[in-house]
Amino acid sequence: MRMSRLFGTTLREAPGGADAVSQQLLLRAGYLRQLGQGIFSYLPLGLRVIRRIEAVLREEMDGAGGVELSLPVVHPAEIWRQSGRWDSVGPELARLKDRRDRDLVLAMTHEEVVATLAATETRSWRDLPRLVYQIQLKFRDDPRPRAGLVRAREFTMKDAYSLDRDGAGLDVQYARMHAAYTAIYDRCGLPSLAVGADVGMMGGSGAHEFMYLTPIGEDTLVLCDHCGYAQNRQVAVVATETPPPEAMMDVERVETPGASTIELLTRALGIPAERTAKVVFLAATVPGHRDAVPVVAVVRGDTDVNETKVANLLGATDLRPMVDEEITAIGCVAGYASPVGLDGAARVVVDPLVAGSQNLVAGANEVDVHLRNVNVGRDFAPDVVADIVAAKDGDPCSVCGSPVRTARGVEVGNIFKLGTKYAVAMGASYLGEDGQEHPVVMGSYGIGVGRLMACVAEEHHDDRGLCWPASIAPFAVHVCVIGDDVRDDAEALYAELAAAGIDALLDDRGERPGVQFADADLSGVPFRLVVSSRARSAGGVEARRRSGGDALVVARDAVVGWVRDELVAAPTRR
């Protein structure tokens, strides 16, 4: 392509509000423009990278036995009602009405559609297994998009769905997709780590997320460097040491003026946080309950509540902190809250660490007063005792006991074992060898294409601009033309590259050298050729890698070969 025809200009300064480096560079280099909150246009350069990533995705999906199809972006609400997600998902699911006032949905994912298709297309055990995939637009009305493409509302996703006869078949396809995903990130030059994850709104029996570790990530991961344990903090379990049992002592009121936080309380009483019980007020949306269910979560003072664990425990579709009125309504006093004496006004969820400890200090539901020697069972009855604490740095690994560390990551892909949830809801079944109807067993596998691009940009750049891996670069080689006297030679070289099947970007704008070099660095095409009289008198054409190393002069008739060799040798193959 000729730069003179490119649409979109480079910017010296990034538009305001772009905080992530990847976003700044993608905007400055003319890959991307923002239209609205979490909504982006891809300019030609950006689209080229997207297309290259898509090519990798197609190859790996096809290699895993997948077949591509295309599913609708607008769905009748009916199928979402059938699966239950019309009610369970919440405002993240964009809804609209057609002219006859019928409810429609903007697709945020496609399990319902695939299961609906499977209901008609999958009739016999001979029709299974299958893997279908598409690369398709999604819309999720995220409450807070940020960091450019890392978290957009409208985005392109490669989503794949496996259909199997049984769980064993699912396990096979799941493992195959796990391997394919690893290959995809490797080929795109993105370091990734698979972690165990929450199934979230997808439901099902198991899930992994593929993470790109970066401080700009929004997920917190719990990692053990010793044994390799890696989980999203939402589901991470760490070992806990229950303190030695002691004899229960009598409950005792104690004046604690102003001690409305754990920190102030420990200071006022001169006790460690381990000797306190902390109460967190949550309101849960639970299917079957019209109103939000009040939940009192009780953890030890030195730990934090993991809301995902609480939500999963209760089967809640949404969990939020209570507002002050709700806290008062269940008879509690914020800052001096206690599970004692609630009388069933709220579901009481207690962490085992609290249940296994004796004589803790808790609130008295009275301003400036706490209770000493509170004991679970004697002083209050938990509705549930279950692990609800959030793992933190230094906690002992639940597998090997070594201290874990936490790290931030961006979720660049996920794989879910869905099981039969959607198949049952949509009536997707097949006739087995045994002559019986069986529900199809499904899996679902997603990769955000734009997010992947942004993460690669985040990983591969320097202070002058982007440095694309050759595998997904918008062009293989960037040709700068210095001086009018070499224009014809540059055109000839451009034609030779094209004839050799090499995608070149020819800077035919007639700009000054500095401008051409700066734009070439900014755009991040992996190899650069400079046609100039200087290079010609040195014996050919100047060639260099974007990612580093010195420039060298390549004989004019060897240039195409040099580019081809470099592309083959690149760490990520084209």
Place this chain on the structure above:
RNA sequence: CGGGGAGUAGCGCAGCUUGGUUAGCGCGCCUGCUUUGGGAGCAGGAGGCCGCGGGUUCGAAUCCCGCCUCCCCGACCA
């Protein structure tokens, strides 16, 4: 949804506190000349509903009210 911040030329910003000529600056853009290996120099020029609507005033980018949009933090530890 709550809390902050911001909307002025294509991009980045100043001006607003204390209302008052023709609304500025840098970059970019156009024309000409010079220049030509790391975002050139000089000269000339184009480009603004100062986010939108209402109000106050002789007069509003500036003060007041409402709305819209975008960014950041939080969505929790009581």
